[in-house]
Amino acid sequence: MAELARETALRIALAAKVLPGVGISKLLEVLHERVGEPLDDEKLKAVTVTNLKTGLGSLDGEEDGEDIGIGLDKIKLAVRYLWGEEQADESLPQVIPYKEGDLPNSIRVAVASDKGTLINGHFGSCIRFLVYQLSAQECRLIAIRSTAEADTAEDKNLFRAQLIGDCHILFVQSIGGPAAAKVIRADIYPIKVPDVTEAEEKMQELQAIFDAPPPWLAKVLGRNAEERVRFDYTEESV
Numbered sequence: 001m002a003e004l005a006r007e008t009a010l011r012i013a014l015a016a017k018v019l020p021g022v023g024i025s026k027l028l029e030v031l032h033e034r035v036g037e038p039l040d041d042e043k044l045k046a047v048t049v050t051n052l053k054t055g056l057g058s059l060d061g062e063e064d065g066e067d068i069g070i071g072l073d074k075i076k077l078a079v080r081y082l083w084g085e086e087q088a089d090e091s092l093p094q095v096i097p098y099k100e101g102d103l104p105n106s107i108r109v110a111v112a113s114d115k116g117t118l119i120n121g122h123f124g125s126c127i128r129f130l131v132y133q134l135s136a137q138e139c140r141l142i143a144i145r146s147t148a149e150a151d152t153a154e155d156k157n158l159f160r161a162q163l164i165g166d167c168h169i170l171f172v173q174s175i176g177g178p179a180a181a182k183v184i185r186a187d188i189y190p191i192k193v194p195d196v197t198e199a200e201e202k203m204q205e206l207q208a209i210f211d212a213p214p215p216w217l218a219k220v221l222g223r224n225a226e227e228r229v230r231f232d233y234t235e236e237s238v
Contacts (some may be wrong), residue, residue, distance in 0.1 A: 053075050129144075
């Protein structure tokens with residue numbers, strides 16, 4: 001099998017992430033069967049929803065692809081990623097321009113997400129990080145950072161931690177101990193939110209404690225020790 005070009009490999013890895021139960025090797029098998037080898041930009045752009053659906057179905061013994069349990073919306077999204085449309089998730093919010101100093105006394109918050117503005121991603125496998133700049137009065141989405149390149153990194157968790165290295169807080173649905181240690185060493189405070197939650201809801205909860213912040217948040221905000229109060233945030237910190 002020919003070695004894949006970096007951009008081709010990233011697009012296939014990203015597509016595999018949105019297909020439940022379909023790993024990269026299984027997706028590669030389908031792509032080779034449907035569009036041939038070697039895989040390149042031209043062949044990936046030739047992939048259709050129909051041949052991806054029937055290809056995955058045939059591997060599961062469902063030749064018509066109707067009962068493979070993936071969902072047509074996810075197959076459509078995977079095809080768009082294969083085409084190179086990295087912002088193919090139409091539920092993604094609009095990024096608002098930001099320059100340093102726009103929001104005084106603000107913090108930067110990362111959200112592990114697989115769709116829209118939901119906190120529904122696992123640290124080691126989420127498709128992207130949403131990055132918010134948050135002050136007591138304003139919340140601004142300033143970046144959407146794809147994690148596609150993490151799959152080609154020697155240390156995937158370290159790559160992800162570095163990707164959000166300018167953030168102070170991370171909201172994530174789940175994160176393992178070794179990965180959490182890398183995040184903490186990057187001076188990022190990880191908070192687990194086990195239930196799928198809208199990011200805006202958590203941003204509002206943080207804004208509500210800006211005036212009387214717990215010690216870790218007071219430190220981020222540059223408050224002196226006398227201004228710090230006892231930490232009482234209810235979500236599960238790591």
